[in-house]
Amino acid sequence: MKPQIEAVIDQALRRRAHQVIPGGMWGHQNAASLPPGYPQFFSRAEGCRVWDVDGREYVDLMCSWGPIVLGHRHTAVDAAYQRQAADGVCLNGPAPVLVELAELLVDQIAHADWAMFQKNGSDATTTCVTLARAGTGRRKVLVARGSYHGAVPWCSPSLVGVTSEDRAHVITYDYNDIDSVHAAVQQAGNDLAAIMVTAFRHDMGRDQEMPTLAFAQALRAAASQADAALIVDDVRAGFRLHAGGSWELLGVRPDLSSFSKAIANGYPLAAVTGNERFREAASRLYVTGSFWCEAPTMAAAVATQRALSADAAIEHMTAMGQRLRGGLDRLARQAGVGLRQTGPVQMPMVLFDDDADNAKGRAFCSAALQAGAYFHPRHNMFLSAAHQAEDIDRALLAAEAGFDVLVKLGKSTG
């Protein structure tokens, strides 16, 4: 293994950041919980490569935690943004591209009769919940235990600063457990507003699970029977599994969906789509934000959606994901290391057997990072349409360094 290059600039920036940002960084992009060697600060990105501030280049397997779906600096998307920005960024109302984007999503997303736009995934999930309450006149919302729906008080994975009232009407069930759904529905009684579910189970630090068809159908049936909203939270998975909404793979259609992350290839946007059942309620809702009509990002979203289709991006990501998964399986077998790869191949999760404390995952990732690939030890990863076979092979070469470390660790502890 090459000697670790000193991350001099990253360290200096971290020291400055600690003075002016609480804890040096907030939220999911705080590198403090990442393995040794992971940078906090990045200088640039191109296609499927990122460079940290010390000039180290990585094959990027996080895609900015989801937003980058066509690759960094995608020509057509950036050009669409800039063309629109030449007419101004934020006006007294929307530009025509708002209508174009809403029409595009309504055409493309199977269940959608209408769309609204926001800036954060949390905006979209919160709007779905508020809208379900407005449309049903009821209050209870069912969510799967451990599912991530955002970082605002009603759904945050942290309870710091959260009051019990923030979650007064949230009832949990277990993902892929139909009995637990029925129990939760019963608990909601005649006050059920919505059943919310992530497109698949992508909880941090555990094996991913696709929803079973029976589970998806049971949620749909339970919501329909109560005339409540079925909400698919597609913020993380949307536009990577299926352009028409991730549950099109199952043929099960929600009433409402939340989208964000990949919708505009890195430009900040979120969307709620819904069916006729909730249109009137949506028109009564007061939800808004200072920048929700900002037009260049909407132009970027239109270009992103068109490129996804024109470039057969989902098919390509799937092929690249299979190459990565197959390669990692082969390397693991060769090294005699037990690992589990779960969920859709274009959103890889790699966890090691007998690794409750994630020590193996961290050692693997640390070594792979030094060797030039940015893996994550506990969170699902993301591929983009910019990943080509040679990039995957480059990542697999870096992974070999990770497996070598695990083999040595196994010998020293075994």
Place this chain on the structure above:
Amino acid sequence: MKPQIEAVIDQALRRRAHQVIPGGMWGHQNAASLPPGYPQFFSRAEGCRVWDVDGREYVDLMCSWGPIVLGHRHTAVDAAYQRQAADGVCLNGPAPVLVELAELLVDQIAHADWAMFQKNGSDATTTCVTLARAGTGRRKVLVARGSYHGAVPWCSPSLVGVTSEDRAHVITYDYNDIDSVHAAVQQAGNDLAAIMVTAFRHDMGRDQEMPTLAFAQALRAAASQADAALIVDDVRAGFRLHAGGSWELLGVRPDLSSFSKAIANGYPLAAVTGNERFREAASRLYVTGSFWCEAPTMAAAVATQRALSADAAIEHMTAMGQRLRGGLDRLARQAGVGLRQTGPVQMPMVLFDDDADNAKGRAFCSAALQAGAYFHPRHNMFLSAAHQAEDIDRALLAAEAGFDVLVKLGKSTG
């Protein structure tokens, strides 16, 4: 008065929008509640002028409802955005510009020892409340009756889809009424987390009020005595009244502030700033968003803040605001129309006497719009540093058309 040009393109876009967007548009940029003739869709903007989709040009007195503080398409800001965007929009973590922006705000904002960034004003106000609860271990939050702090359930001006639990710990007082503050503090008992207040009273449809010094000092004293957070919500006013936080005009310093709108001249950003008292709690908070580290917008914010200072933008907006206010007063006197202009001149509010149903305001605005100036009948307006004397005079010329209509109305009804 010129005959009204048919807004053919706007009407066609509205018809399309009604198919794919609930009610045709959401939130504060929905033109449905504006007077006759107001466009819903805009095509472009430059400096202090905006063009609707039918090609009609207006002197812009809304500045996109606040974000545009230097004028549309400001050269230095747009260049800063584009330079950063050439290195990628959204990466696996922040770029160095995050630290640069946090340092700049900590230098510039009197009470600030640290900063965190978000995308919506509502993100910033909600983060302040969650943080106050985390830092005090208490729950009650005091807000002024009728003040706008965002469009999420705990504070939305609408109750559609909102549950009583969403506001369980919100207690109201009256702006500039010290006795009502003391009563609210008493009601909170030993559970007071925060007193929140907008930088000045800028409620829709009523005369604006600056906070009295005694009121501001009373809020500060009440918060300090309870070891609770004083939160100044500077989302709407920030960077138009004072670069160091609007309450620097009073010499009263909050513990936490929320900023957004003008922070990056139209690019989507929000910020929370705080003092040492709340740094540790802020480091424990889990708040995050997919695009909160998006770097080009931060570069735009740095450039915006530098230009605000270098161009003496606040002084210029104040002078232009005085010119507008003086001109409107003169025209009103000449026309024999009673009107009230309240609040800071760079954020004008114009309301007419004996106009409970806003009919005069709407008639005035409708006529002024036809004559080429975009006024708002009920919401405070905004000036930018791009407004020059000739633009204000152009707006005043349009206002004359508005006063003419009011004079005719007065004669027909009087």
